[in-house]
Amino acid sequence: MTTYDVELIDIVKDFESGGKPVRAVDHVSAQIADGEFFALLGPSGCGKTTTLRLIAGFEQPTAGKVLIRGLAMEGIPAYHRPVNTVFQDYALFPHLTVEQNIMFGLQMEGVNKKEARKRASESLDMVRLPDVGARKPHQLSGGQQQRVALARALVKKPAVLLLDEPLGALDLKLRVNMQYELKALQRDVGITFIYVTHDQEEAITMADRIAVMNEGKMLQIGSPREIYEHPDTHFVADFIGETNFIAGALLDQDADGFGRVRLADESVIKAQLSQTLRSAGGAVTVAIRPERIGISTLQQRPEALGTDVDSGEITLLDALLVDSQYIGTDTRYTVRIGDESDLVVRVQNTSERDNSAIAVGQPFKIFWRPSSATVLDR
Amino acid sequence: MRRNGVFLALPTILWLVIFFVLPLAVVLVFSFMSRGRGGVAIMPFTLEHYQRAFGVFFIILQRSIGLAALTTIVCLIVGYPLAFFISTRRRRIVRQITLFLVILPFWTNFLIRTYAWRILLGEEGTINGVLLSLGLISEALPLLNTQLAVLIGLVYGFLPFMALPIYASVERFNFRYVDAAHDLGANDVRTFLRVVLPLTLPGVLAGCALVFIPSVGAFVTPDLLGGTKGLMIGNLINKQFGGSGNMPLGSALSIVMMAVVMISLLVYVFANRREAAA
Numbered sequence: 001m002t003t004y005d006v007e008l009i010d011i012v013k014d015f016e017s018g019g020k021p022v023r024a025v026d027h028v029s030a031q032i033a034d035g036e037f038f039a040l041l042g043p044s045g046c047g048k049t050t051t052l053r054l055i056a057g058f059e060q061p062t063a064g065k066v067l068i069r070g071l072a073m074e075g076i077p078a079y080h081r082p083v084n085t086v087f088q089d090y091a092l093f094p095h096l097t098v099e100q101n102i103m104f105g106l107q108m109e110g111v112n113k114k115e116a117r118k119r120a121s122e123s124l125d126m127v128r129l130p131d132v133g134a135r136k137p138h139q140l141s142g143g144q145q146q147r148v149a150l151a152r153a154l155v156k157k158p159a160v161l162l163l164d165e166p167l168g169a170l171d172l173k174l175r176v177n178m179q180y181e182l183k184a185l186q187r188d189v190g191i192t193f194i195y196v197t198h199d200q201e202e203a204i205t206m207a208d209r210i211a212v213m214n215e216g217k218m219l220q221i222g223s224p225r226e227i228y229e230h231p232d233t234h235f236v237a238d239f240i241g242e243t244n245f246i247a248g249a250l251l252d253q254d255a256d257g258f259g260r261v262r263l264a265d266e267s268v269i270k271a272q273l274s275q276t277l278r279s280a281g282g283a284v285t286v287a288i289r290p291e292r293i294g295i296s297t298l299q300q301r302p303e304a305l306g307t308d309v310d311s312g313e314i315t316l317l318d319a320l321l322v323d324s325q326y327i328g329t330d331t332r333y334t335v336r337i338g339d340e341s342d343l344v345v346r347v348q349n350t351s352e353r354d355n356s357a358i359a360v361g362q363p364f365k366i367f368w369r370p371s372s373a374t375v376l377d378r
Numbered sequence: 379m380r381r382n383g384v385f386l387a388l389p390t391i392l393w394l395v396i397f398f399v400l401p402l403a404v405v406l407v408f409s410f411m412s413r414g415r416g417g418v419a420i421m422p423f424t425l426e427h428y429q430r431a432f433g434v435f436f437i438i439l440q441r442s443i444g445l446a447a448l449t450t451i452v453c454l455i456v457g458y459p460l461a462f463f464i465s466t467r468r469r470r471i472v473r474q475i476t477l478f479l480v481i482l483p484f485w486t487n488f489l490i491r492t493y494a495w496r497i498l499l500g501e502e503g504t505i506n507g508v509l510l511s512l513g514l515i516s517e518a519l520p521l522l523n524t525q526l527a528v529l530i531g532l533v534y535g536f537l538p539f540m541a542l543p544i545y546a547s548v549e550r551f552n553f554r555y556v557d558a559a560h561d562l563g564a565n566d567v568r569t570f571l572r573v574v575l576p577l578t579l580p581g582v583l584a585g586c587a588l589v590f591i592p593s594v595g596a597f598v599t600p601d602l603l604g605g606t607k608g609l610m611i612g613n614l615i616n617k618q619f620g621g622s623g624n625m626p627l628g629s630a631l632s633i634v635m636m637a638v639v640m641i642s643l644l645v646y647v648f649a650n651r652r653e654a655a656a
Contacts, residue, residue, distance in 0.1 A: 058557050091558035095576045104572070105562030157564065283426040 003070040005160050005192040006032040006055060011064035013050055013216075024050040026216035027133050032160075032194060032209075037186050039195045039203035042213035048196045049088075050301070051213070052162050057081045069159055075367065076186060079108070085162040089169070090145045097122070098148050099133035105156045123155040124148075126185070150185075155238045160192045167202065179205050200240045204228060212236045217283040220276075229289075232276040234376050237287040241270035243295075244343040246286045250279060250375060258306035259375050261286055264339035269315045271373035283378045290346040292372035294332065295319075296365040298347060315370055317333070319343070324356070336377055405588075407486070409629035417623040427630035435631065442611040444637060445525060445600075446593035449532040453589045456533070457540035461581070464541075465548040480538050492531055492602045499527050499603065517566065523605030526567025531599040536592065542584035549602060578652065586645045591639050611635050 013025035025047045032038045036119070040048040053059045053065055057078030066073040068082060102120040103113075111119070114276060124130050127147040137145055146166060153161055166182075167175045183206045186193050195205050204212045204224040211221045212235075220232045231237035234245070239343065248261035252286050259273050271286050319335040323343060326332075326349075333345040345366060349355055358364065407419075409427055414420035431439070464476045483491060496506045499521040506518040521527055555577065559569040575582075597612030604610070612632060618628025 056557075056561060058560070078557070079563045079565050083561075085561045086557070087554060087558060089552075090556060091552070091554040093555060093573060093577075094557070104559075104564070108563035108568065229620070359560075 039207035461544035
């Protein structure tokens with residue numbers, strides 16, 4: 001039997017709010033492997049922070065089990081769990097110096113002062129913040145405080161490090177730098193990271209696997225690529241990146257996991273079925289990413305994809321241009337298809353191609369591979 | 379332009395000089411003068427009142443400091459959890475009501491409230507009555523006119539002065555620090571001692587100063603509840619300025635009492651500074 005670093009087994013957490021119980025976590029199960037960078041992603045109030053707090057031991061589940069390294073955590077207080085947390089607001093003790101903050105956790109383990117001081121200084125070196133040990137937290141910048149919080153948690157060499165939106169308070173540039181640094185640090189120390197964020201880009205950049213949460217439920221768990229390219233639900237497709245949704249009716253399904261969908265204008269397209277698709281026919285939604293759509297009048301041609309249009313291995317639709325927007329790396333087009341719905345198409349700007357060569361109202365064809373489009377429950 | 383500030387402060391300065399500095403100077407001078415007929419201060423200068431203050435009256439000074447210290451400790455033991463309880467109530471209305479209950483006694487005159495304690499503690503008072511009727515005791519306990527009665531009265535009177543500053547401190551306390559301490563392996567006791575207490579210490583120190591200083595000089599409470607056994611320095615001073623008193627002795631006792639208060643204030647300031655520097 002494989003033991004996971006953290007196992008959540010059918011966790012439920014109810015809170016009392018104004019006399020009414022509110023379900024913050026709704027039957028959540030997940031297995032997180034040793035050394036994995038696991039992101040809990042979702043909008044605020046989706047239950048991701050509560051899930052983290054249940055693992056840390058700050059909250060007790062209403063039902064279900066938390067296992068850490070195979071051990072049931074029921075009745076084990078936070079201070080006896082082999083996990084450490086980097087809090088959203090860092091929660092550095094304001095009355096202690098940086099060094100004392102980092103030594104705090106070691107002293108609770110009974111490490112003597114000399115050894116604790118040595119390890120604190122090593123840990124400050126690790127987060128590349130030497131020479132601030134004597135300062136008080138309020139004398140540091142937000143980014144420095146973030147590193148101290150990281151050092152304070154990592155110095156305990158936990159089995160699992162829990163991070164609650166640790167980069168949320170930093171400005172954009174620093175946040176992007178810290179993303180790479182955190183990822184590199186995680187690779188170096190080899191500790192399992194469970195990382196709570198509402199920022200999908202952050203999750204995609206850093207995580208080995210992402211669990212997307214909404215309204216207390218874990219909707220989908222998978223690698224960033226799986227989550228982005230094959231969202232299981234409308235919510236996941238919509239929450240992660242930009243997506244076009246086209247309404248249609250599912251006609252049939254084939255053995256390869258594809259189905260044919262009839263759109264409102266009677267045209268029929270082929271698309272991959274989502275893993276969790278419930279409907280065997282009837283009303284569905286087809287999701288397609290803007291950058292997966294090609295425009296025929298630009299240099300992209302269906303033939304360039306190396307497949308035969310007539311064989312049905314490419315989806316081809318008539319469209320006309322409604323609007324175009326230059327956004328730096330890409331040009332973002334709004335196009336109208338036969339069923340009168342508008343889709344967004346993104347085409348990369350390159351030196352060989354003039355993306356401004358099409359005019360509003362101009363007809364052309366748009367195309368994509370069926371495997372790029374996903375059929376979802378409506 | 380800056381000079382105008384002096385004129386703005388002038389009424390305050392005059393007020394302080396007339397009602398604070400001058401009387402204090404008079405008391406200081408009186409304390410070194412001899413006792414005349416009717417207890418008034420006359421020449422020549424003498425140190426005899428200070429000798430008596432640290433001589434025969436020293437036991438009363440000691441008792442005053444002891445009772446005030448005990449009052450402070452009991453207020454702290456009762457007030458800290460009370461303040462914590464109030465400020466950790468989730469619902470605003472509960473916090474407001476409990477805070478209101480703490481302040482409510484101020485709506486009645488302190489003298490009347492202290493008299494009420496006489497009724498509660500008396501030989502035929504409420505407490506003895508209940509205990510007797512329950513058969514827990516066979517004869518009335520001597521509660522009134524003891525130091526215990528004074529202590530009860532002082533704690534009762536000064537508890538809000540302890541609870542309110544601590545409440546203000548706990549109110550500002552971020553409970554995320556408790557999570558952080560637990561997370562780092564500190565159990566509840568260590569979390570309290572290493573994190574909660576240091577971060578609420580300003581409120582504790584302010585509360586201690588606000589309770590200890592007026593307790594040392596209290597005279598209504600010991601007068602009504604303490605009898606002769608519970609006599610405090612405040613009663614002694616009060617008596618010296620009455621009919622057949624001794625104003626120079628009263629002045630000397632006042633100066634000694636002020637010195638005690640001053641020393642405890644210095645301790646407070648010093649502790650606060652260290653806290654701020656640490």
